[in-house]
Amino acid sequence: xxxxxxxxxxxxxxxxxxxxxxxxxxxxxxxxxxxxxxxxxxxxxxxxxxxxxxxxxxxxxxxxxxxxxxxxxxxxxxxxxxxxxxxxxxxxxxxxxxxxxxxxxxxxxxxxxxxxxxxxxxxxxxxxxxxxxxxxxxxxxxxxxxxxxxxxxxxxxxxxxxxxxxxxxxxxxxxxxxxxxxxxxxxxxxxxxxxxxxxxxxxxxxxxxxxxxxxxxxxxxxxxxxxxxxxxxxxxx
Numbered sequence: 001x002x003x004x005x006x007x008x009x010x011x012x013x014x015x016x017x018x019x020x021x022x023x024x025x026x027x028x029x030x031x032x033x034x035x036x037x038x039x040x041x042x043x044x045x046x047x048x049x050x051x052x053x054x055x056x057x058x059x060x061x062x063x064x065x066x067x068x069x070x071x072x073x074x075x076x077x078x079x080x081x082x083x084x085x086x087x088x089x090x091x092x093x094x095x096x097x098x099x100x101x102x103x104x105x106x107x108x109x110x111x112x113x114x115x116x117x118x119x120x121x122x123x124x125x126x127x128x129x130x131x132x133x134x135x136x137x138x139x140x141x142x143x144x145x146x147x148x149x150x151x152x153x154x155x156x157x158x159x160x161x162x163x164x165x166x167x168x169x170x171x172x173x174x175x176x177x178x179x180x181x182x183x184x185x186x187x188x189x190x191x192x193x194x195x196x197x198x199x200x201x202x203x204x205x206x207x208x209x210x211x212x213x214x215x216x217x218x219x220x221x222x223x224x225x226x227x228x229x230x231x232x233x234x235x236x237x
Contacts, residue, residue, distance in 0.1 A: 005195075005224070006202050012213045012229035014043035017142065018162055020132035021217065024153060025146045026166040026178075032209040032233065034062050034110065036165065037144050039233035041065060041106060050104045050142065054081060057110040066108075075112065078123075081105075085134040085141055092139060104140035111146070124153060128160035150174040155181075162217040165231060167204050175200075182214045186224065196224075203230055 023040075027033035041063065044050045055063050055071045056078060063071075072078070088101040127143055135141035147153055151174060158164065158181060169175040183196040203212050211231045218227040 005199055006206065008223070008225040009199075009203060009228055009230050010225060012215075012231035014040055014049065015047050017044075017049065018132070018217050019137050020135045020139075020141045021162040022128045022132055022143045022160065023145070023163045023165065024158065024161045025144060026148075026150055026153075026164065026169070027211075028148055028168070028170055031167055032211070033146055033165070033167075035235075036209070036211055036231065036233045037108065037110075037146060038063055038065070039235070040144070040231075041108075044106060044142070050106045050140065052103060052105040053108065054078075054105065055108045055110065056112055057108075059111055062110070063108065075123075078107065078109075081107065082131065082134060085139065089134050089136060089139055092136070100138055102138040105135075106142045106144065108144045109146065124157045125160075128157040132162075150177055159216075162215070164214040164216065165211050166214075167209070167211045182216070183228075186221070199224060199228070206230075207232060209233065 025033040025037050041050075041053060042065065045065070053063075053066050053070060054077075055066045056073075056075060057063075057071070058073050060071055060073050085103075085105075088103065092100045124145065131143060132141055145153065145157075150158070150169070150171075164178075164182065166178065169178060179193070179196060179200065183200060184193055186192065187195070200212065204210055209232055213229040213231050215227045215229060221227045
């Protein structure tokens with residue numbers, strides 16, 4: 001273990017999210033990704049970063065903080081919500097400051113990854129590329145996409161995500177895809193790749209349910225600690 005390198009990796013802070021963001025939570029079943037996503041939701045509420053939250057889930061499970069009126073088992077209402085934000089964003093561009101809409105929302109898509117990749121619901125690419133641009137300050141629009149498999153989410157969507165949260169990846173192929181897209185960008189030499197893989201391993205085994213966060217929204221990254229963070233749900237607090 002490279003203890004010095006591991007020690008440089010700081011904790012992820014919800015307060016440092018962009019005004020609007022697109023976030024992917026990746027993990028196998030029972031990996032803790034839903035618990036961590038709900039923990040992030042609580043942090044965003046505590047930091048007054050959001051005042052609305054919508055859950056889209058075929059199973060309608062989890063996220064007890066979200067009231068029944070904001071929970072959907074079908075995807076259709078999402079299109080209406082997005083159009084409302086586009087309209088409010090357009091209005092805000094010409095409205096006086098006191099008249100502007102100031103709605104801050106979080107949209108969670110859980111267990112919809114397979115369906116969203118189908119031709120009928122292929123909107124993840126659009127959301128990752130343009131969704132957050134439908135809500136400039138004082139509006140705010142965040143997305144959380146939960147998936148058990150990396151390959152159920154297109155490469156375009158992954159590369160346009162502001163943050164990717166993941167822990168142990170059981171598939172060697174999917175792990176190498178994550179490493180190639182996110183961890184080899186500083187040094188793609190054989191030694192650099194070895195160092196990146198070791199950092200991943202050391203972080204995910206350091207604490208139970210420890211997640212790594214790749215902050216792709218960061219600019220001018222010259223070392224891992226510039227854009228790699230660690231995140232764990234501290235449920236006892």
